[in-house]
Amino acid sequence: MASWLDYTINGLILGNVYALVAVGLALIFGVSRLINFAQGSIYLVGAYIGWVAVVGLRTPLFVTIVVVAVASALVGLIIERFGLRPLRNSVRIAPLLATIGISFVLDQIVMLTFSPNPRALPSQLPDIRFRIGTGTIGPLDILIACIGITAALLLFVFLRYSKLGWAVRATAQDRDAAMQMGVDVNRVNQTVFGIAAALGGLSGMLVGMYYNQIDTAMSLHATLKGVVAEVVGGAGNVPGAVVGSLLLGLVESYGVAVFGTSYRNMFAFILLILVLVFRPNGLFASAKQAPPEPLTGTFIAPSSPVRIPGLVLGVAFAAFAVLPLLPVSNYVLQTLINAWIFAMLALSLTLVAGTIGQVSLGHAALLAIGAYTSALLSLDFAVPVSISILCGGLMSAALGTILISPSFRLRGHYVSIATLAIGEIISLVILNWETVTRGPIGVSGIPPLSLFGYELVGTGSIYWFSFAVMVLLALLQVRLLGSHIGRSFRAIRDDDVAAQAYGLGLNRYKALAFIFGGFAAGVSGGIAAHLYSYINHETFNTQQSILALTIVILGGLGNVAGAIVGSVALVGLPEVFRIAAEYRILIYGIVLLLLVRFRPQGLLGTV
Amino acid sequence: MAGPVHTPASSLEPLLSLRGLTRRFGGLTAVDEINLDLAKGDLVSIIGPNGAGKTTLFNLVTGLDRPDAGEVRLDGQPITGFSPERLAGLGFARTFQLGRVFGNLSVMENVLIGAHTRLRAVRPAIPLIGPLLELGLALWRPASVKAEEERLREDVRAILARFGERLLPRIDQPAYSLSYANRRRIEIARALALKPRLLLLDEPTAGMNPTETAEMQGLVAELKAEGMTILLIEHKLDMVMRLSDRVIVMDEGKKIAEGLGEEVRNDARVIEAYLGHGLARSTVGAQETAA
Numbered sequence: 043m044a045s046w047l048d049y050t051i052n053g054l055i056l057g058n059v060y061a062l063v064a065v066g067l068a069l070i071f072g073v074s075r076l077i078n079f080a081q082g083s084i085y086l087v088g089a090y091i092g093w094v095a096v097v098g099l100r101t102p103l104f105v106t107i108v109v110v111a112v113a114s115a116l117v118g119l120i121i122e123r124f125g126l127r128p129l130r131n132s133v134r135i136a137p138l139l140a141t142i143g144i145s146f147v148l149d150q151i152v153m154l155t156f157s158p159n160p161r162a163l164p165s166q167l168p169d170i171r172f173r174i175g176t177g178t179i180g181p182l183d184i185l186i187a188c189i190g191i192t193a194a195l196l197l198f199v200f201l202r203y204s205k206l207g208w209a210v211r212a213t214a215q216d217r218d219a220a221m222q223m224g225v226d227v228n229r230v231n232q233t234v235f236g237i238a239a240a241l242g243g244l245s246g247m248l249v250g251m252y253y254n255q256i257d258t259a260m261s262l263h264a265t266l267k268g269v270v271a272e273v274v275g276g277a278g279n280v281p282g283a284v285v286g287s288l289l290l291g292l293v294e295s296y297g298v299a300v301f302g303t304s305y306r307n308m309f310a311f312i313l314l315i316l317v318l319v320f321r322p323n324g325l326f327a328s329a330k331q332a333p334p335e336p337l338t339g340t341f342i343a344p345s346s347p348v349r350i351p352g353l354v355l356g357v358a359f360a361a362f363a364v365l366p367l368l369p370v371s372n373y374v375l376q377t378l379i380n381a382w383i384f385a386m387l388a389l390s391l392t393l394v395a396g397t398i399g400q401v402s403l404g405h406a407a408l409l410a411i412g413a414y415t416s417a418l419l420s421l422d423f424a425v426p427v428s429i430s431i432l433c434g435g436l437m438s439a440a441l442g443t444i445l446i447s448p449s450f451r452l453r454g455h456y457v458s459i460a461t462l463a464i465g466e467i468i469s470l471v472i473l474n475w476e477t478v479t480r481g482p483i484g485v486s487g488i489p490p491l492s493l494f495g496y497e498l499v500g501t502g503s504i505y506w507f508s509f510a511v512m513v514l515l516a517l518l519q520v521r522l523l524g525s526h527i528g529r530s531f532r533a534i535r536d537d538d539v540a541a542q543a544y545g546l547g548l549n550r551y552k553a554l555a556f557i558f559g560g561f562a563a564g565v566s567g568g569i570a571a572h573l574y575s576y577i578n579h580e581t582f583n584t585q586q587s588i589l590a591l592t593i594v595i596l597g598g599l600g601n602v603a604g605a606i607v608g609s610v611a612l613v614g615l616p617e618v619f620r621i622a623a624e625y626r627i628l629i630y631g632i633v634l635l636l637l638v639r640f641r642p643q644g645l646l647g648t649v
Numbered sequence: 650m651a652g653p654v655h656t657p658a659s660s661l662e663p664l665l666s667l668r669g670l671t672r673r674f675g676g677l678t679a680v681d682e683i684n685l686d687l688a689k690g691d692l693v694s695i696i697g698p699n700g701a702g703k704t705t706l707f708n709l710v711t712g713l714d715r716p717d718a719g720e721v722r723l724d725g726q727p728i729t730g731f732s733p734e735r736l737a738g739l740g741f742a743r744t745f746q747l748g749r750v751f752g753n754l755s756v757m758e759n760v761l762i763g764a765h766t767r768l769r770a771v772r773p774a775i776p777l778i779g780p781l782l783e784l785g786l787a788l789w790r791p792a793s794v795k796a797e798e799e800r801l802r803e804d805v806r807a808i809l810a811r812f813g814e815r816l817l818p819r820i821d822q823p824a825y826s827l828s829y830a831n832r833r834r835i836e837i838a839r840a841l842a843l844k845p846r847l848l849l850l851d852e853p854t855a856g857m858n859p860t861e862t863a864e865m866q867g868l869v870a871e872l873k874a875e876g877m878t879i880l881l882i883e884h885k886l887d888m889v890m891r892l893s894d895r896v897i898v899m900d901e902g903k904k905i906a907e908g909l910g911e912e913v914r915n916d917a918r919v920i921e922a923y924l925g926h927g928l929a930r931s932t933v934g935a936q937e938t939a940a
Binding site for chain 1: 712732733734737738743745749752753754758759763766771780783798823826839
């Protein structure tokens with residue numbers, strides 16, 4: 043039986059590890075006002091470099107630490123130089139999307155190189171425990187504490203006493219002024235990314251040693267935990283990030299002690315949402331600061347949408363509508379069914395992220411709500427499938443909007459973090475709420491699709507069903523965009539301050555966007571559930587959220603036709619070229635990066 | 650204090666009145682105990698050096714920021730701390746110092762947003778049901794909604810016609826593609842589309858050349874002649890002197906002078922605020938000698 047002292051030590055050690063990630067995030071946020079979503083991937087890379095060094099090269103511990111720090115720093119420098127520096131003068135959404143893309147590319151490269159199976163990462167330290175009072179402490183705990191404290195001291199000395207450190211602090215305070223005084227901002231960025239990556243990589247290695255296990259799924263959670271700690275401490279505040287990390291570590295450790303490990307990640311996310319909503323400047327921010335003048339009209343690149351002639355649309359519609367009558371293989375139809383399901387999700391996301399500018403990264407959770415609602419209604423209450431899917435859509439619209447509503451108060455990058463966290467919370471609730479959702483076993487034996495009591499037999503009828511629903515949702519969305527609501531959404535995206543000054547209630551319209559978009563996502567999830575016949579809490583995961591985002595960016599933000607074209611391209615083409623599943627996410631990440639760099643308005647342009 | 654508070658006999662209650670309005674940011678008092686009465690049909694200008702707190706005062710009046718102390722009344726009713734969207738509904742329309750048009754919206758759409766509070770679909774304030782009804786109306790679009798939209802579009806064209814050929818030929822172009830001066834015009838058109846009871850203009854001629862400034866001055870004079878109540882922040886003193894019923898001078902958050910244009914222009918404190926202390930003394934000295 044572990045004592046409270048053990049939980050405290052455990053919490054502080056965890057906090058130390060989070061601090062290494064969070065300090066890097068805070069440094070980067072300080073100088074470039076960017077939340078680096080790739081920080082967790084560097085942590086992952088660090089863990090695997092550590093594994094190669096320890097297991098492959100059998101390096102002694104000290105050498106391993108140096109190797110991991112240097113190699114991770116190199117990765118950070120490469121990200122800064124080739125991923126972010128070219129985007130210096132682009133719209134604010136661009137670097138955000140770029141770090142998301144980079145994170146997926148890095149994670150996938152690690153996964154393809156090392157396989158997704160967990161590996162053991164031995165710490166090379168003697169396995170002994172020292173007793174302190176009622177608790178115990180091991181050599182690894184001490185090592186982690188030492189690395190944490192040493193890193194903090196080095197960083198303090200660097201920022202306080204070196205010329206480059208001054209440049210970093212000057213840039214964080216006022217970038218333009220620093221540039222005018224001759225500070226080389228590129229060099230500052232490079233330094234900061236290098237330091238952040240070295241710390242992040244070390245953190246990954248230490249966590250791997252702490253649990254004696256590393257796997258490729260650790261990246262996303264590391265990013266989230268680091269961001270939570272950083273936001274709790276106040277974005278861009280380096281000492282705040284350390285305190286926030288220790289606090290997060292303790293909250294988690296005590297939380298696990300009280301509620302059990304299956305809720306471990308929930309505490310961090312709930313803490314994040316609470317801080318974002320009630321203390322958006324962090325726990326340590328002075329109560330009153332002049333409200334920052336928000337940037338205007340720079341979140342999304344100005345562009346005019348490509349006008350598609352009605353004739354082309356008509357011909358495309360007719361061609362896809364008659365497809366099952368032509369001699370095409372079932373395989374093609376199945377691929378397109380998948381594309382139509384993703385198109386519904388993309389329609390939803392393009393409305394939310396594109397039209398009203400709330401870049402949601404937790405959109406798959408809306409699918410999950412719709413899927414579970416429809417599956418459970420049809421299984422447990424014998425509701426006809428077509429009606430249960432409709433209920434799934436309505437449930438996603440209602441519940442999804444309520445759950446996402448804390449993010450309505452936020453702006454820009456914070457919306458993305460908050461929605462990502464809310465998505466994770468929903469997934470954890472599904473996992474833990476066993477009496478309703480059947481927990482980790484998932485829901486199996488979901489009845490197949492049917493319409494008015496007739497089961498849809500054959501790929502052709504399923505194809506028509508999903509195509510028809512998708513087209514219907516698209517037409518509804520076009521109608522919405524043509525109304526005063528569509529205009530209001532776009533006005534809020536372009537400048538929420540001016541929109542408010544002209545009577546547009548931000549909460550009202552954000553809620554309407556999520557209600558409308560939630561419905562489409564819920565219907566999409568419902569259809570998917572009945573198509574797959576089995577779902578669990580991992581069926582609708584962050585990868586799908588990112589795929590949806592890539593589809594939306596590819597098609598053009600807010601662009602209805604673009605969402606459909608994007609889905610066919612990104613879901614359909616990899617099938618056509620028979621690209622193995624594990625390479626697809628890599629390709630999506632690369633596509634996202636290339637788009638952000640070379641065609642930020644997407645194929646068909648922002649609406 | 651220069652000049653008595655000037656109130657037209659026609660209205661007993663001022664349309665807008667500020668009492669002791671104060672806003673502090675940390676150690677800085679950006680707006681310090683400002684009192685102001687604005688009668689219906691008045692045009693009052695606020696002048697003062699950069700950083701005097703003029704825009705912060707606008708933000709307090711339009712609900713974008715909350716005062717730490719003091720009161721704002723509209724027609725005698727307290728409206729302090731109301732949200733900007735509620736104030737828009739009460740007839741407040743403003744333009745922004747740095748220009749805030751909706752870049753990806755066309756000129757027509759930008760100005761239609763100004764008429765947002767006039768839409769019948771957005772009226773029902775019942776929580777939950779109101780927004781859902783609005784969504785329903787937007788998707789269903791019965792004849793009455795279509796007719797209303799058409800009427801508003803006519804209104805917008807009429808408003809844009811006030812700017813001659815500046816905006817009408819570009820009515821379907823996205824705002825980001827327009828010149829700076831034209832974007833400022835869109836802002837004013839958007840404000841007019843609200844049919845405001847009170848129009849707050851924050852440096853409407855900033856960055857405009859003399860011809861454009863003269864055009865803008867003509868337009869503001871026209872609006873005043875039509876009986877619009879206007880609060881104007883402006884640096885071009887010539888324009889201020891020609892248009893204003895009254896001028897208020899702010900410096901370091903405080904109102905340092907109020908009165909008719911000429912009175913204010915010769916006030917020693919005003920000259921000091923504008924020119925700095927040493928210079929002001931010599932200038933005032935020179936003026937006194939000249940007088």
